Amino acid sequence: MDFFLQVFEFHHLLVLGIGIFLGIIIGALPGLTPTMGVALMIPFTFSLGATDGLILLGGIYCGSVFGGSIPAILFNVPGAPANVATTFDGYPMTKQGKARKALELATIASVIGGLFGMLLLLFFAPIFADFSLRFGPTESFWISLFGITVIAAISDGSVSKNLMGGCFGIFLSFIGISTITGTARFTFGLDSLVGGLHMVAVLIGLFAFPQALRLIENLRNSEKSEKNTFKQEQSTIRQSFKDVLKNPKSVTIGSSLGAFVGMVPGAGGNIASLLAYNETKRFSKNKDQYGKGEKNGIIASESANNAMVGGSLIPLLTLGIPGSPTAAIFLGGLLIHGIWPGNNLFVDHAEVAYTFLYSMVVAQILLLFVGFAMIKYMTRLTHIPAHYMAPVIISFSIIGAYTTQNNVFDITTVVIIGLFMFILQKFDFSPAPIALGFILGTIAEQGLLHGLQVGAARGSAFSYFFTGSWNIVLYGLVLLTVGVAVYQRLRSTKRTSLLKQVKSVSGWNFLSFRALTWLALSMGIGVSIFLMTTMPLQQRLFPQITLLFLLILVLIEYVKVSMEKREVKKDKSISWPFIIIVGFVSIISLLINAIGFYNQVLILVISIPLFALFVYKQKLAIRQICFVGLAFTFILYIVFSVLLRVPLPAVF
Template identity: 75%
Template structure:
């Protein structure tokens, strides 16, 4: 492991992984998959070390945009945005990144030690998780949405249901036939997870940055002067919070060993449990350090946990581990019990290098923080088009599919509007991710349970099933109690008549939405049972939630009388231009699109406040950024992109 070329390969893998993770939409799975061809000319040991370094680095790298810009670099970093971005808004981006780096290393070491010394003990545990356990884990993750998210519990659950509904589009994994495509051939393959996540987080964030251009404090993305932080203090912050680190590392490794779960569930559950066992639950979502520590320690502990069933049984514990399996097979290495006998030199060198990767990650990560925090000082009129440009290039290169660009823009616009009505993107994203897992677990469980005599008994018996659905019930009860307390605490004198509330615009919107959902449930009756069972269940639950919101609107005691926000016509035109140019990327070419966006957004600021930016600065930055993208993606990486010629 300490041979110079092994250390060099590991460092290269870590740095590449951090860069890949820091680019919104480039997930660890994509990073490992893209680098597999580069391992063909390397030996088995060097190839696995390179892939392992990219895996570890990309999981950590996803926390960088999540903390600095509220844009998760990967699905596993969604929970990091809850408190990480709040710390950035409070002027503490360096502190948040230091906490993320240190807790990532602690969680990563925990997962790797389990992998190295206790892998054989956990192989039997991995095999015990069947479809019912996967179903209950997914349902638990969905119900956790209501417990961890601020705001209305019903709105958070509605968002989760909408996310699950998006996961239904395309070919059903149960029947193998297409559904909910509405006659569009592009929807047969379903919505890609990367495009959906970019549409939910990155694109709306760019639009919100555009919205700040009318204000005077839009020079940078950090409204307050960043406070200085020392590494020693950050180490102390992590060590003083053993509960968050322990919960994050333990849950992360546990979920990592469950085949198919992945870090997105691990970080969410760790965040939820850290909040559940905290004495200051109200601080979560407002810049709480425990939230960042629990989420990031879980992400990286999942890496070691996901490799346990892969190396011992050949069963990947996460999507990235599945790509890793391909890397093993390419080099003629078959995972299983004989791996540590027939290829002991390769296996143990790789395992020890993964532990060394965590130590190097601590050094590299902390060294990069000083430079990463400077990204927050980029003016919003340059950062917004940069985020949009990266969103489009990542969405397209994922599958070389133009429809993914349309997905990003359309979902991004809808999410931007939904946020105006206090909807959060996190529940929708988690619903989309967990929806497929839940449906597969349900349908497979019904088939296996029916073959064994009773599907009900199959789902509700067994130690792990009882524990998991017990957690689901507890989480729902906690969410209901919290909702009742919040409602009782905010009671005020009713100032409007019930009829005025029923006929208000908000009530009519919820009533119309309820009617639309009911119509969808009716139209699904024509579909085969296996295709419509889970969708109908979700839509029935969605109908109940919509009716609850309608009743709450009619019976609410507090009637807000806020003045309507001023809507600027020029801002609406800017949003329309940005969206239209993004949709026309395939017709005007990617680099033309980048250059146009980099010009029109600063020019919008120039027309409103000439002192803010100069024409010379706009031209230099716009052409320089476009040229750099051309060198990186076309000259160096040779990535196929939409082109005018």
């Protein structure tokens, strides 16, 4: 009780409140992840005591995970990898005028999930620490495979295209030095690719950069682009609480799965939120509404990624094993203050440990009030005109990608992947499966290869993968997910029309342009599989399996396209003015070393509105454009160079 009362001392509450507020701001900025936020703030804890330092980092951790839901809901740009699943229903709710409702649900679900995870940490840490040690390479492989198979269940549109996107993402994760053999692969002789593609840069390229390009594309429609806004419906906090409490299934599944996955070393909130979203959808009576603005999708995702925070701290504080990348940075904060995690932590540093744990419980209550207070102002962001929002998103994409490793190549990754994703979305590909494949690809490959090595040493790799209670449960879930997805697909397909298409072979068009494109892609994949045979087995095993599965999916798509009696024409045209402005924006984004970050931001914030003024004839004032550009650039300079002291390229 003494430790609990210490949390309510003024200086502890002040530090905790500052940490939560900063965390929300960091999480809300695309590209600034919870991991980066905690890492940036560690130097500020040097002058604080151990207790206040940990409380500050814990507040930032909790606040940033919640803060990532804000851009995910308002702009379809996840603030962190853990908020990818929140975009599925959050942004559709914003387009329906329910942004306030979505943010309220995210806040309530985040607090409930966070409380669940923190209470587990407080009362059951030693018990669950033993559980986390039971997860070996095979369990990590199966849980990663389970996450990958979720692609077929949670994503809208073509199942084959969603699974293809997952394969693309997995293959992106292979680039760089193999963690098993220690040698580089798929770098094509480029030194910049030896280190692989960074997760933050890939996610920004998949979600943020294409969203900015779509806003620029819509500038030609003056009615759409005058305001990047949707007529907002009124919502009350009381009604939002009722929406959560009337259907406790979503928050229960999200919280329990989030804490469970958080305890698995290395898993993280991205897997937790996606698995919770999938399981909530599986047990829902309104499966068709998911992806179209379903409230329970937001509740499941946000309760899961916040419950993960407490879960990830369980193996960290009791065993010294971080349960997420952010927890790994948190470990550094502990060691800096001379605190070693383990069983002795709660004996030798009882005052620090228990005060910190109780403060994390109080943090969830503070998060509720701070979150509700900020919603009113956050929803106003939807009123920012598209010609200003597009360069703002691009600017944050650049700074988020660069500051991760201070590497210009990460900006190149954002631009290239962003351009390809923009084009792929024209052909009904979704960024979520690609992101999920990239996140889980490395974990799955490491689990597979480590499992094969350990299994061979024990006498049978097969029995090592398919025996053991957790292995049976996990691969059972994999089979169940695939089976349910296939069954639902067959059930939704009109069998009579399918039989008619199969019987009318004369109507098949094997030589249409679209069919030949899929056929050429399948031939390229086949050649790639053959060329990999010269690589060592450990380097090529999982890539070849992935490409083989991708080949099957491409051939399925080829047959589907061939069965169409006529070309399905969609408006995928891109105007020349749009191509020119996209080329200009892309080139400027890559010139950070040559022109400096702040000059780059100023050029982007001024050039895109001028493009809307002179090309699309929108009613804008040049004086206003220049003022907004200078003001936004000055604010970024104050925040990042004066307050946070982030090293950014400058001309002078």
